Amino acid sequence: MAVERTFSMIKPDATRRNVTGAITAMLEEAGLTVVASRRVWMSRREAEGFYAVHKERPFFGELVESMSSGPTVVQVLQGENAIARNREIMGATNPADAAEGTIRKAFALSIGENSVHGSDAPETAAQEIAYWFSETEIVG
Ligand code: RTP
Ligand code: MG
DSSP states (O other): OOEEEEEEEEOHHHHHTTOHHHHHHHHHHTTOEEEEEEEEOOOHHHHHHHTGGGTTSTTHHHHHHHHTSSOEEEEEEEEETHHHHHHHHHOOSSGGGOOTTSHHHHHOOSSSSOSEEEOOSHHHHHHHHHHHOOGGGOOO
16 A cells, blocks of 8 residues: 545634544544644635535535635645545544544534545545645645
8 A cells, every 4th residue: 555645624613613633633543644734714715716626516605605614724644545544534424424433423513514624536635735735835
């Protein structure tokens, strides 16, 4: 298995409840290393750009609204098989379907307020990392 990097975001519903440390601890316990991290309150325009892939979906307006409603923590995670590992520890999109021991089972409030985002493939990981970080900000 190769060492990979993936993009992770702790969403406003989680920063609002002051659980960014608890969530980061779960990522670290899953074997992922935080190699870049920054707190950012994204504008509607930044949220629309980041989620452009979902722009035709019925929930797009709600998603942009919620992602720009408060601070997020944007992170780059590194580790063996990091993309799949992060998706695993995040749990299902809808917390009602999330497995025991996952971040969304522990923290998500609803499908819209589901506490974390994680890249779903190598191409999206590369794009999403580049959207928020320059190479010099990533210290592996
Ligand atoms: P993410 O991109 O945030 O890591 O989550 P995901 O892959 O599990 O889910 P995705 O299908 O990419 O959807 C992105 C985010 O949009 C919100 N969503 N709302 N109201 C709805 O039916 C609905 N469906 C998706 C979720 O917050 C999801 O994380
Ligand atoms: Mg997704």
